[in-house]
Amino acid sequence: MLVSAAEMLKKAKAGHYAVGQFNINNLEWTKAALLTAEECKSPIILGVSEGAGKYMCGFKTVADMVKAMMEELKITVPVALHLDHGTYDGCYKCIEAGFSSIMFDGSHYPIDENVAKTKELVEVCREKGISLEAEVGSIGGEEDGVVGMGECADPKECKMVADLGVDFLAAGIGNIHGKYPANWQGLSFETLDAIQQLTGAMPLVLHGGSNNSDEEIAEAVKIGINKINISSDIKVAYYEKMREVLKDESLREPNIIQPSCIAAMQKVVEHKLELFRTTGKAALYGRRS
Numbered sequence: 001m002l003v004s005a006a007e008m009l010k011k012a013k014a015g016h017y018a019v020g021q022f023n024i025n026n027l028e029w030t031k032a033a034l035l036t037a038e039e040c041k042s043p044i045i046l047g048v049s050e051g052a053g054k055y056m057c058g059f060k061t062v063a064d065m066v067k068a069m070m071e072e073l074k075i076t077v078p079v080a081l082h083l084d085h086g087t088y089d090g091c092y093k094c095i096e097a098g099f100s101s102i103m104f105d106g107s108h109y110p111i112d113e114n115v116a117k118t119k120e121l122v123e124v125c126r127e128k129g130i131s132l133e134a135e136v137g138s139i140g141g142e143e144d145g146v147v148g149m150g151e152c153a154d155p156k157e158c159k160m161v162a163d164l165g166v167d168f169l170a171a172g173i174g175n176i177h178g179k180y181p182a183n184w185q186g187l188s189f190e191t192l193d194a195i196q197q198l199t200g201a202m203p204l205v206l207h208g209g210s211n212n213s214d215e216e217i218a219e220a221v222k223i224g225i226n227k228i229n230i231s232s233d234i235k236v237a238y239y240e241k242m243r244e245v246l247k248d249e250s251l252r253e254p255n256i257i258q259p260s261c262i263a264a265m266q267k268v269v270e271h272k273l274e275l276f277r278t279t280g281k282a283a284l285y286g287r288r289s
Contacts, residue, residue, distance in 0.1 A: 001070050002063075002100035005080035005227070006131040006167040008043045009203035011284050012226040017277035018206075018217075021045040021082060022269055023231035024062075025052045028258050029238070030069055032265035037077050040270060042278040043285065044077065045101065047084040047229060048094075059083075059097035067098075077282040080131065084229070088117055095130060103133035103170070111136075111157050115164065122165045133205060133227075134161050135170040152191040159198040168227055170205040171195050187216055189223060196224035203227060210234075214275055221276065230272055237264040 008019045022033040024046050037044035046066060053059045066081050082101040083094040091102045104121050106114035118134045125132040136153040153171040162169050173195075174188045196204065203226035209217065210232035217228065241264035242257075251257050273279050 001067055001075075001079070002081050002098070003078045004129055004131040004167075005045050005082060005101040005133075007285075008045070008078060008080065009131075009168050009226050011281070012278075013201060013203045013224075015277075015281070015284075016221065017281065018221045018226050018228045019043055019045055019278055020269070020272050020276050021047040021084070021227060021229045022234060022272075023047040023049065023052065023084060023229070024066075026056065027065065027069070028262050029234065029265065030066060031073070032234075032262045033269055034069060034073055034075050034079065035262075036266045036269040036273065037079070037282075038073070038075050040273045040279045041077060041282040042273045042280070043079075043282055044273075044278075045080045045082050045227065047082050047231070048099075049084045050087065050090045053083075053090075053094075059094050059099065063098040078285050082131075082133070085135075088121075091121055092124075095124065095128060099130070101131040101133070103135065105135045105170075107135040107172070111160070115160060118161055118166060119164050125167075126165070131167040133168050133170055134164070134166040136161050136172070152188050153195065155191070155194040155198050158195045162199040162202045166202075168203040168205055169199060170207055173206075187212065187220065189219060192220065192223050192225070205229070208232075209272075217275055228272070228276055230268070233268050233272070234265050237268045240264070 012019050024030045033046055048062055053062055056062050063081060080101045081099045083099055083103055085105040086103050091104050094102050104118055106117050121132055136158045151172050152174055158171045173191045204224050205227040206220055206225045207229045209228040209230050238261050241261045245257055245260055
């Protein structure tokens with residue numbers, strides 16, 4: 001039932017919209033993302049960091065949970081299960097676990113080593129029908145203990161990696177995971193445009209999309225971003241609603257506490273799908289059952 005994200009992003013590139021990747025950390029987050037995608041008739045990518053995968057008892061547990069939930073919830077829209085910021089070893093674990101898409105984050109390696117490892121994974125993923133995302137230029141902020149300063153990628157290095165045959169490319173354009181600091185300089189649309197000019201038909205990815213304004217997102221999609229990762233905005237919605245609900249000390253059962261938290265996350269996902277212009281795009285794939 002899971003699909004490669006490659007077809008999603010090719011269609012997004014042709015249609016000038018972006019597919020949302022929504023990171024999941026447990027059953028509730030997965031349920032919120034899947035239900036909203038189905039309601040909005042949008043293709044969707046579920047992102048799993050290595051830390052989240054470990055918390056959820058391993059990548060196979062995650063893959064089996066997502067597949068079972070898709071069946072029980074009668075999800076008909078295209079869904080990709082994607083490793084987010086994967087290590088070299090993590091990529092192989094997710095391939096074995098049944099993920100339909102992986103990201104190899106080789107941005108911390110020298111460019112020659114990044115290229116060599118990415119090239120190897122391209123061949124493996126191509127053989128198995130799995131989509132592959134690569135990264136050039138460190139994404140700012142902190143994720144799973146990896147800290148970056150929001151650097152801008154070298155467009156020539158981006159072309160070098162894109163030419164290896166990856167399906168989509170995450171390129172640093174000053175973006176940051178998590179909350180943006182007060183002195184943040186903003187997205188470098190000049191860098192994005194330069195990368196787009198050299199990589200051509202390659203779908204480009206924006207990490208750290210939570211804290212960008214709607215106007216910035218719209219401009220990024222216009223220039224060539226076709227996949228946008230959202231995590232922090234979902235966390236904020238979940239935690240804020242949870243704190244509010246738990247003020248009622250009479251509530252004890254998770255099946256009473258969690259639904260309003262899921263609904264809060266759904267509002268975020270719905271807004272992002274509309275912003276990315278993905279609503280209704282599942283029709284481009286025909287009905288899936």
